[in-house]
Amino acid sequence: MVRGRLADIKPAAVAEEPGAGVVERLFLAAEALVAEHGFEAVSSRDITARAGANLAAINYYFGSKNLLMFAIFKARAAELNRDRAALLRQAVARDPGDARGILRALIEPPTLWVSDERKMALRFLNRARGEGPREIREVIETDVRHLRRFADALATALPHFPREDIMWRLHFALGVLHHNSAADYARLALLSEGLCTPDDREALLQRLLVFIAAGFGV
Amino acid sequence: MVRGRLADIKPAAVAEEPGAGVVERLFLAAEALVAEHGFEAVSSRDITARAGANLAAINYYFGSKNLLMFAIFKARAAELNRDRAALLRQAVARDPGDARGILRALIEPPTLWVSDERKMALRFLNRARGEGPREIREVIETDVRHLRRFADALATALPHFPREDIMWRLHFALGVLHHNSAADYARLALLSEGLCTPDDREALLQRLLVFIAAGFGV
DNA sequence: AATTACGTCAAACATTTGTTTTAATCGATT
DNA sequence: AATCGATTAAAACAAATGTTTGACGTAATT
Numbered sequence: 465m466v467r468g469r470l471a472d473i474k475p476a477a478v479a480e481e482p483g484a485g486v487v488e489r490l491f492l493a494a495e496a497l498v499a500e501h502g503f504e505a506v507s508s509r510d511i512t513a514r515a516g517a518n519l520a521a522i523n524y525y526f527g528s529k530n531l532l533m534f535a536i537f538k539a540r541a542a543e544l545n546r547d548r549a550a551l552l553r554q555a556v557a558r559d560p561g562d563a564r565g566i567l568r569a570l571i572e573p574p575t576l577w578v579s580d581e582r583k584m585a586l587r588f589l590n591r592a593r594g595e596g597p598r599e600i601r602e603v604i605e606t607d608v609r610h611l612r613r614f615a616d617a618l619a620t621a622l623p624h625f626p627r628e629d630i631m632w633r634l635h636f637a638l639g640v641l642h643h644n645s646a647a648d649y650a651r652l653a654l655l656s657e658g659l660c661t662p663d664d665r666e667a668l669l670q671r672l673l674v675f676i677a678a679g680f681g682v
Numbered sequence: 683m684v685r686g687r688l689a690d691i692k693p694a695a696v697a698e699e700p701g702a703g704v705v706e707r708l709f710l711a712a713e714a715l716v717a718e719h720g721f722e723a724v725s726s727r728d729i730t731a732r733a734g735a736n737l738a739a740i741n742y743y744f745g746s747k748n749l750l751m752f753a754i755f756k757a758r759a760a761e762l763n764r765d766r767a768a769l770l771r772q773a774v775a776r777d778p779g780d781a782r783g784i785l786r787a788l789i790e791p792p793t794l795w796v797s798d799e800r801k802m803a804l805r806f807l808n809r810a811r812g813e814g815p816r817e818i819r820e821v822i823e824t825d826v827r828h829l830r831r832f833a834d835a836l837a838t839a840l841p842h843f844p845r846e847d848i849m850w851r852l853h854f855a856l857g858v859l860h861h862n863s864a865a866d867y868a869r870l871a872l873l874s875e876g877l878c879t880p881d882d883r884e885a886l887l888q889r890l891l892v893f894i895a896a897g898f899g900v
Numbered sequence: 901a902a903t904t905a906c907g908t909c910a911a912a913c914a915t916t917t918g919t920t921t922t923a924a925t926c927g928a929t930t
Numbered sequence: 931a932a933t934c935g936a937t938t939a940a941a942a943c944a945a946a947t948g949t950t951t952g953a954c955g956t957a958a959t960t
Contacts, residue, residue, distance in 0.1 A: 486937085504722040504813070508918060518939055523919060530918095594812040594863075595722070605865055608873040615873065631874035635866070636858045636893045643857025645812075647823055655826040655833065656849035675854045675897040704907090726948060736909055741949060748948095903960070913950070920943070930933075 487525050489515035492581075495536050499587035503533070503595040530597045537592050537600045540585040545610045547573035556617055563621040563682045567637065568673055570614055574641060575669045590645050611638075622680065637676045705743050707733040710799075713754050717805035721751070721813040748815045755810050755818045758803040763828045765791035774835055781839040781900045785855065786891055788832055792859060793887045808863050829856075840898065855894045 484492075493515035497506040508529050512519050526532040548569055555565035577586050592600050611634065618630050649662050662668055702710075711733035715724040726747050730737050744750040766787055773783035795804050810818050829852065836848050867880050880886055 502813075507916080509916090518937095519918095520920080520939075521937090524937080528918075591812070594809070595720075601865060605869045606872065608869060611869075611873050628874065628877045631870065631878045632889050633893060634873075635870045635878070636861070636890070639859070639861025639866075640854045640857040643854070643860055647819060648853070648857075651823045651826060651829075652849065652853045654824065655829050655852075656846065659846045660849045660853070671850050672854070675851060678896040678899065679893040681896065725946080727946090736907095737948095738909075738950080739907095742907080746948075901960100903958100905956105905958085907954105907956080909952105909954080911951085911953105914948100916947075917945080918943100919945105921941085923939085923941100925938070926936085928933100928935090930931105 486515065486517050486521055490517060490521060490525065490532065491536060491539075492584075494532055495540075495588050496584050498533070498536075498591060499584040502591055503597070530599060533592075533597055534599055536588060537596065537603075540589050543585065544573055544577075544589065548610070549613065552613060552617060556620075560617075561621050563618060563680055564673065564677045566614060566617045566621055567676055567680065567682075568669075570637065571641065571672050571676065572669060574644065575672060576665055578665055587645065590642065593642060618680070622682070633680050636679060640672065640676060704733065704735050704739055708735060708739060708743065708750065709754060709757075710802075712750055713758075713806045714802050716751070716754075716809060717802040720809055721815070748817060751810075751815055752817055754806060755814065755821075758807050761803065762791055762795075762807065767828070767831065770831060770835060774838075778835075779839050781836060781898055782891065782895050784832060784835045784839055785894055785898065785900075786887075788855065789859065789890050789894065790887060792862065793890060794883055796883055805863065808860065811860060836898070840900070851898050854897060858890065858894060 490511060494506070494511045497510055497514060508522050509519060511529075511532075512521055515521070522529055522532055526535060551569035551572060552566060555562060555569050558565060574586055577583065593604055594601075615627075615630055615634055618634065619625070619627055622630065644662075652660050708729060712724070712729045715728055715732060726740050727737060729747075729750075730739055733739070740747055740750055744753060769787035769790060770784060773780060773787050776783060792804055795801065811822055812819075833845075833848055833852055836852065837843070837845055840848065862880075870878050
């Protein structure tokens with residue numbers, strides 16, 4: 465009786481082919497369902513039905529429903545952080561004093577993730593922040609290593625800023641970025657009478673960069 | 683057999699005295715519990731236990747648990763909107779071209795709501811945005827009348843801005859404001875190594891105003 | 901005093917949830 | 931071919947959920 469083989473799972477190896485393994489299908493089904501309907505609205509039965517798997521599959525392969533969610537979160541958060549870290553490295557290597565480049569490294573990945581799978585990943589991560597299981601939210605709250613890289617880079621680029629200022633503004637900038645769910649865009653589209661849509665991602669990236677960089681005075 | 687007396691309820695009349703009526707106690711208990719633990723973590727039994735009421739009281743007085751949540755949401759959202767609208771009126775009457783004053787009207791109420799009851803109300807509203815029942819989220823998405831007042835005022839104050847720009851920046855500004863849960867502050871405190879805490883509300887208001895006004899170029 | 905409406909209470913209801921169990925099935929290796 | 935481990939399948943499980951019921955008491959009204 466083998467159970468809870470979480471250690472064996474390679475979360476990055478997620479294929480989209482319909483004939484993919486059960487583990488991948490569960491991963492993608494859970495991610496898409498949560499992205500669309502939220503954590504609480506998605507049951508184990510919904511996930512296994514969409515994945516074409518048996519109800520027991522989640523517990524067999526992941527140990528529990530929450531561990532499945534945690535695996536998805538870890539995989540997607542790692543992808544996002546990796547993209548951001550790479551851009552941050554490039555920006556700092558190019559010019560350590562270019563605060564705008566550093567901010568762009570923070571903004572660009574979530575803004576330009578536009579493939580279907582990536583969109584789902586982003587919406588999953590966005591939801592996880594507020595609705596996700598306690599284990600996930602704790603990681604988000606307590607693991608600040610990724611953000612500290614940006615804080616340090618910004619402190620170097622803006623030596624005249626007190627560190628407290630850097631932190632607060634970084635906090636505000638993250639607020640802008642997290643406020644990017646489909647629901648938020650729906651309200652914006654309604655408010656602007658269809659004038660503002662998130663379709664043109666390059667334009668959105670520019671708007672975000674201009675707004676946030678202005679907040680940093682650069 | 684009388685049931686679902688929602689129409690009779692005056693949500694604004696919320697007293698804090700321990701001897702208050704069952705309706706008020708249910709209202710405050712549900713609000714506080716949701717503020718602290720989130721919508722999904724709070725059951726009807728939790729609420730009635732905290733309110734010192736019978737399990738059936740929620741359905742008797744409000745018709746259902748969701749209608750109770752909706753009543754709380756309506757009451758608190760109305761309070762917040764009323765405060766903001768009053769400040770907006772004053773700001774525009776003082777100087778229709780003062781964009782910063784308009785933005786302050788948007789920022790000040792949620793930032794200076796510091797009494798225990800008000801803090802609970804804010805955390806409830808913040809949670810409602812993402813985790814709340816569908817009915818609440820639909821109202822948030824579709825009822826943009828309140829925001830449109832600010833958009834119009836900003837458009838008047840900043841005539842050289844294309845309306846699209848106003849809308850996007852207002853959208854970004856709301857992102858900053860919504861990003862104000864206890865969890866977010868916990869992460870900020872950790873990230874800044876205790877440097878940044880939301881205790882000094884006047885200072886926080888100033889920081890928010892500076893950041894957002896800069897985003898509007900004013 | 902009788903009646904009526906209102907409020908409270910404990911109990912039960914029907915669902916749905918995540919998880920576990922037990923058996924059957926498949927596939928490769930011996 | 932036989933065996934053994936890994937996977938799938940169906941069923942059952944216990945716990946928790948929101949809601950409803952019907953009885954009981956009480957206070958006001960007729």
